[in-house]
Amino acid sequence: MLKLSNVDCGYEALTVVKNVSFDLNEGQILCLLGSSGCGKTTLLRAIAGFNPLHNGEIKLDGALICSKTKSIPPENRQIGMVFQDYALFPHLSIFDNIAFGLHKQDKQKRFERIMDLLALIDLHDYAQKFPHELSGGQQQRVALARALAPKPKVILLDEPFSNLDLDRRRQLAGEVKYILKQENTAAILVTHDQEEAFLMADQVALLTQSTDIKDSILQLGSAQTLYSYPNSIEVAQFFGDGVFLDIEINKQSFELFHQNYQINQSLKDGAYQILIRSQNLNFNENGNIEFNIQNKQFHGWYDDVTLCVGQTEIKIQLPQSISQNLKIGQQSKAFFAPNDKWIY
Known part of the structure; x- marks a missing residue:
């Protein structure tokens, strides 16, 4: 029209x-x-x-x-x-x-x-x-x-x-x-x-x-x-809710948090950035990464949470149902599953 x-x-x-x-x-x-x-x-x-x-x-x-x-x-x-x-x-x-x-x-x-x-x-x-x-x-x-x-x-x-x-x-x-x-x-x-x-x-x-x-x-x-x-x-x-981390792709794979991940799309070898959001993390005591809760900021139904995995900071939004179980200074674990559609 x-x-x-x-x-x-x-x-x-x-x-x-x-x-x-x-x-x-x-x-x-x-x-x-x-x-x-x-x-x-x-x-x-x-x-x-x-x-x-x-x-x-x-x-x-x-x-x-x-x-x-x-x-x-x-x-x-x-x-x-x-x-x-x-x-x-x-x-x-x-x-x-x-x-x-x-x-x-x-x-x-x-x-x-x-x-x-x-x-x-x-x-x-x-x-x-x-x-x-x-x-x-x-x-x-x-x-x-x-x-x-x-x-x-x-x-x-x-x-x-x-x-x-x-x-x-x-x-x-x-x-x-x-x-x-x-x-x-x-x-x-x-x-x-x-x-x-x-x-x-x-x-x-x-x-x-x-x-x-x-x-x-x-x-x-x-x-x-x-x-x-x-x-x-x-x-x-623009939509926030996540953080970009530097990665190096080599033969359709990259390493992050001391883990190796395969990607399903065809990308040339070289330096990229990957978007990490809360959807990539499943908080579980048997998870494959260990992190420390550095900070939390209350926003009503969700919190802005800063996680530290080694020397890497991840700032994400977590719903209260998850965030309420995470205390500042606490060590915890999560399963990390990256989304290779979020590689740029």
């Missing part, structure tokens, strides 16, 4: 985003994920029509809406946008805020659409209230309903939960996903928070902050794919 092909965009002569290509299908939610300054919002604004393209093209339902030489005005693109600060009209009621984009419809159809949306966002009793009378989460739902009202083909969400506390962000992310799926509206979400991406997105595009690259998207796929099968060290590092 929405198709980006080899898109470069930025500000005036400065190109921030390079060679971005992806397809967004009807009802699909795509997340543009990355650190601050990687160009997520710049790309979103180019899709909306607020920023020009330096190269490439954007099509919606096969029709060209933007290229280096052509740009359809934002109001004619059938693309809605939900801003970070909600941008509700303070002098209008919730009903009238949602009605804002429906002035071309007849009165009865407009009323029915607004009431349907108020029911969908669970604010049917708030129609005559004003934005300042609502919580931040309620205002966000109204902003989404207003963007959905004219039935756009795509909704763009720019850091929509950044003004809310952690628990409210999690709850609202689920609510917004439900609303979008009920409307079968395609959406692009911009965030730097991987948990938001995991909660909402069908597909995740991880963007790099580096401008000295050919492609801004490091990897595109499901959240599970990016986490479980990162295609580069940079992707794996």
Whole structure:
């Protein structure tokens, strides 16, 4: 439905985003994920029509809406946008805020659409209230309903939960996903928070902050794919939860922690790095490696734990069910099974 092909965009002569290509299908939610300054919002604004393209093209339902030489005005693109600060009209009621984009419809159809949306966002009793009378989460739902009202083909969400506390962000992310799926509206979400991406997105595009690259998207796929099968060290590092150790591959094997391991993929002999996560360790008194617990930091359902195997430090996240049995200064054992897909 929405198709980006080899898109470069930025500000005036400065190109921030390079060679971005992806397809967004009807009802699909795509997340543009990355650190601050990687160009997520710049790309979103180019899709909306607020920023020009330096190269490439954007099509919606096969029709060209933007290229280096052509740009359809934002109001004619059938693309809605939900801003970070909600941008509700303070002098209008919730009903009238949602009605804002429906002035071309007849009165009865407009009323029915607004009431349907108020029911969908669970604010049917708030129609005559004003934005300042609502919580931040309620205002966000109204902003989404207003963007959905004219039935756009795509909704763009720019850091929509950044003004809310952690628990409210999690709850609202689920609510917004439900609303979008009920409307079968395609959406692009911009965030730097991987948990938001995991909660909402069908597909995740991880963007790099580096401008000295050919492609801004490091990897595109499901959240599970990016986490479980990162295609580069940079992707794996973004998701944290692990540590890289130096290894030397010789004839499809390497040594680590005084153990020799075979690999199932074909790699040239030489120096590599391997990602170690908690999944590689099975804590058991009969394990093949011995370690010392150097440090633990509490984070709720998990702890950040630093293990020392000889002179090598491993910092990993462990669920409380495992971590609670490990004491600082304690000697313990684990079975170590490396994943040769995590060698870079």
